[in-house]
Amino acid sequence: MSEKKVVRTMIQANNIGKRYGQDIILERVNVRVQEGEFVTLVGASGCGKSTFLKMILGIESATEGELLLDGKPIPNEPGSDRGIVFQQYSVFPHMTVLENVIAAKGFQKSSITGYLFGKEKKAAKQEATEMLEQVGLGHALHRYPHELSGGMKQRLAIAQAVICKPRILLLDEPFGALDPGIRADMHALVLDLWRKHKLTIFMVTHDLKEGFYLGTRLWVFDKLRHDPHAPNAYGASITYDLPVGHMAEPLFDEIDQRIRPLSNADQNIEDTAL
Amino acid sequence: MKKLINYKPNRTSNILLGLLPFAVLIMVYMVSSDARLAMNPDDKLLPAFSQMGESMYRMAFEPSKRSGELLFWQDTASSLTRLALGVLIAAIVGLFVGVLTGALPIFSAGFSPLLTVVSLVPPLALLPILFIVVGLGEVSKITLIAIGITPFIARDIQRRTQEIPAEQLVKAQTLGASTSQILVRVVLPQIMPKLIDAVRLSLGAGWLFLIAAEAIASTDGLGYRIFLVRRYLSMDVILPYVAWITLLAFLVDYLLSKLNRRLFPWSVEAQS
Numbered sequence: 335m336s337e338k339k340v341v342r343t344m345i346q347a348n349n350i351g352k353r354y355g356q357d358i359i360l361e362r363v364n365v366r367v368q369e370g371e372f373v374t375l376v377g378a379s380g381c382g383k384s385t386f387l388k389m390i391l392g393i394e395s396a397t398e399g400e401l402l403l404d405g406k407p408i409p410n411e412p413g414s415d416r417g418i419v420f421q422q423y424s425v426f427p428h429m430t431v432l433e434n435v436i437a438a439k440g441f442q443k444s445s446i447t448g449y450l451f452g453k454e455k456k457a458a459k460q461e462a463t464e465m466l467e468q469v470g471l472g473h474a475l476h477r478y479p480h481e482l483s484g485g486m487k488q489r490l491a492i493a494q495a496v497i498c499k500p501r502i503l504l505l506d507e508p509f510g511a512l513d514p515g516i517r518a519d520m521h522a523l524v525l526d527l528w529r530k531h532k533l534t535i536f537m538v539t540h541d542l543k544e545g546f547y548l549g550t551r552l553w554v555f556d557k558l559r560h561d562p563h564a565p566n567a568y569g570a571s572i573t574y575d576l577p578v579g580h581m582a583e584p585l586f587d588e589i590d591q592r593i594r595p596l597s598n599a600d601q602n603i604e605d606t607a608l
Numbered sequence: 609m610k611k612l613i614n615y616k617p618n619r620t621s622n623i624l625l626g627l628l629p630f631a632v633l634i635m636v637y638m639v640s641s642d643a644r645l646a647m648n649p650d651d652k653l654l655p656a657f658s659q660m661g662e663s664m665y666r667m668a669f670e671p672s673k674r675s676g677e678l679l680f681w682q683d684t685a686s687s688l689t690r691l692a693l694g695v696l697i698a699a700i701v702g703l704f705v706g707v708l709t710g711a712l713p714i715f716s717a718g719f720s721p722l723l724t725v726v727s728l729v730p731p732l733a734l735l736p737i738l739f740i741v742v743g744l745g746e747v748s749k750i751t752l753i754a755i756g757i758t759p760f761i762a763r764d765i766q767r768r769t770q771e772i773p774a775e776q777l778v779k780a781q782t783l784g785a786s787t788s789q790i791l792v793r794v795v796l797p798q799i800m801p802k803l804i805d806a807v808r809l810s811l812g813a814g815w816l817f818l819i820a821a822e823a824i825a826s827t828d829g830l831g832y833r834i835f836l837v838r839r840y841l842s843m844d845v846i847l848p849y850v851a852w853i854t855l856l857a858f859l860v861d862y863l864l865s866k867l868n869r870r871l872f873p874w875s876v877e878a879q880s
Contacts, residue, residue, distance in 0.1 A: 393778060414784035423773035426780075428797045428874050437793055441785035448789035478874040491779075498783050 344369045344404060344502070344534055345390065351398030351569060352385055359385050361569035363399070365553070369501075372528055372535045374545035374578075376589075377555030381570040383538050386555070387504050390536060391418055414442065417495030421507045424491035425479045431490055432475040435462035438494045462497065469493045469523060485516040489523065496527055503528075505537040509544070517541075521548055542590050545578075552576045554589055655844035663844040679833070683849075687830040688856070690746065691811075691818050694753025698814075699807050701758050703799070706765025711777075711795050712787075716766075723766075727759030732820055739825060749821040756817040757810040761803070768802040769795060801875040804868045808861050815857055 345367040352360040360382040367373060375383040388394035389401055392412045401408045412418070425434050439458040440448035450458050466472055469489040479487055488508055495503060505524070509517045525548070528535055539545050545552050554574035561567045574589060617625055641654040655663075668680040705723065708715040734755060738748040772795060780790045822831030830853055837845045868875070 391778065391782070412778050412781035414782060416782055418779060418782045420775045420779070423775035424779050426776060426794060426798075428872070438783040440793070441780065441783045441789055444786065446788045447792045448785060449793075480874060494779075494783060500782070 346402040349399035350396045350401055353397050357566035358569035362571050369534055370532060371551055372549035373551045374549040375538045375553050376542050376545040381555040383555045387506055387536055387538050391416055391504055414498050415500055416502045417500035418504045419491045419495055419508045421510050425487055427479050430476050430478055431471055432462055434490055435465060435494055435497055438497055465493045465497045485512050496531055503533045503535045507538050510540055549578050552578050652841040652843055659844045660848050664848045683828055683830045683833050686828045690749050691814055694750045695807060695814050697754040698758040698761055702761030702765055703803055705762040707769050707795055707799055710766040710769025711791060723762055727763060731756035731817060744825040752821045753814050753817045757813050760810050761806045764806040765799060768799055772798055801868050801872040804864050808864050
């Protein structure tokens with residue numbers, strides 16, 4: 335990886351909690367993340383991993399504790415320093431592949447419409463084409479998103495996010511709807527972009543294996559306390575915070591056992607929905 | 609023998625089955641018309657097609673004795689102009705109100721209750737007010753059409769705007785887009801095909817308001833003409849006029865749907 339990485343805390347969560355009415359989703363989450371880390375978030379559904387991601391994104395806010403970005407409270411709306419790729423609906427259906435990425439460049443400019451003209455447009459087009467070639471969409475520049483496969487759409491969404499040079503890239507189950515073979519390609523792509531652009535990545539996934547082998551750090555969200563009569567009385571927290579690459583097989587199985595029943599059920603629902 | 613529910617007509621029989629009711633209706637009309645005319649050659653209720661043809665030829669190709677105009681084309685042009693202007697105004701106002709209230713919660717809070725109430729006011733009940741305020745001229749008819757269909761278009765566009773996945777709006781923000789950039793680049797282009805759809809759906813109501821306004825106060829127009837000749841029981845003019853209005857309505861709808869496919873090729877498939 336990069337040679338002279340400045341090691342400093344980028345994201346800091348101090349005793350974060352989140353509740354909706356009576357339901358507690360998250361409680362007592364305390365973590366620090368340094369610049370350049372690749373964190374994967376796994377856990378059963380409804381365990382708050384997506385909620386945590388949305389807090390970093392700025393569309394949810396913590397009801398307790400504080401979430402800091404570079405020591406300051408994280409902005410409470412999405413911004414260009416934090417890119418996102420959702421599982422779907424991440425690209426604009428009315429623009430071609432190339433237009434999607436050029437539009438992303440246009441949004442960087444502070445104008446009413448974000449349209450680019452003349453030299454600026456030419457430069458943006460050049461840069462967008464290079465970016466798209468990097469993610470393997472060089473042959474599909476003038477297609478509309480509905481003409482792309484699921485994997486290609488996600489490549490486009492990633493290209494769009496990365497061209498804006500975010501510091502943090504958030505991935506919300508980006509490959510959940512893709513075939514296993516295509517997933518492997520996407521993993522290679524994400525790792526490549528992560529190294530090349532020195533990103534800090536947070537990725538939510540259902541697939542424990544993906545979490546175990548893709549990033550540098552794995553978080554498992556789970557409930558520490560459980561009241562069978564009031565399933566939502568206690569929130570989830572980060573129960574395992576592991577550096578990836580130094581783990582023994584039994585641990586994988588142990589975590590797998592803990593989160594499998596629910597995450598498998600989800601997987602099936604997704605499969606039938608497609 | 610297949611069950612009836614599984615029996616699908618092929619292409620030819622599909623077209624033939626579609627034409628059959630029209631042929632039957634025309635046949636029934638011709639037989640009844642002949643029967644009545646045989647009893648009384650001056651019968652006005654069910655004129656023969658030849659009588660309608662003569663009357664329409666007179667309306668379309670012989671200058672009127674009073675004004676020297678070709679009444680049929682004059683009526684058609686006046687009516688279509690009124691309809692087009694009314695619908696255009698409604699589409700523009702509806703688009704603005706719909707997009708703003710659909711995309712910006714603060715506008716929605718301010719305008720949605722008003723929009724709901726306004727859409728419940730029966731537009732024809734406002735016609736006397738329009739006559740009093742803006743007079744009996746063109747403005748009152750155009751305004752009636754505009755007032756009549758704007759709430760429908762605005763609410764439809766509002767709903768369509770809210771249907772745009774929130775993910776897209778968040779994504780645009782993470783790419784650095786401002787509110788105006790999101791409205792102009794993300795929301796508006798995706799709403800344009802929906803606007804054309806909304807206009808197509810509202811044209812039926814548009815024709816209704818047009819003909820009502822023309823029937824009450826006008827000096828030309830398709831609606832004016834059929835209500836005028838009603839006094840002389842001129843079914844030979846009324847029936848062709850009704851058929852002509854139907855054809856115009858069909859053509860406008862057809863052209864708009866073609867326009868939609870031509871201008872927004874991504875929208876048909878992208879819906880799925």
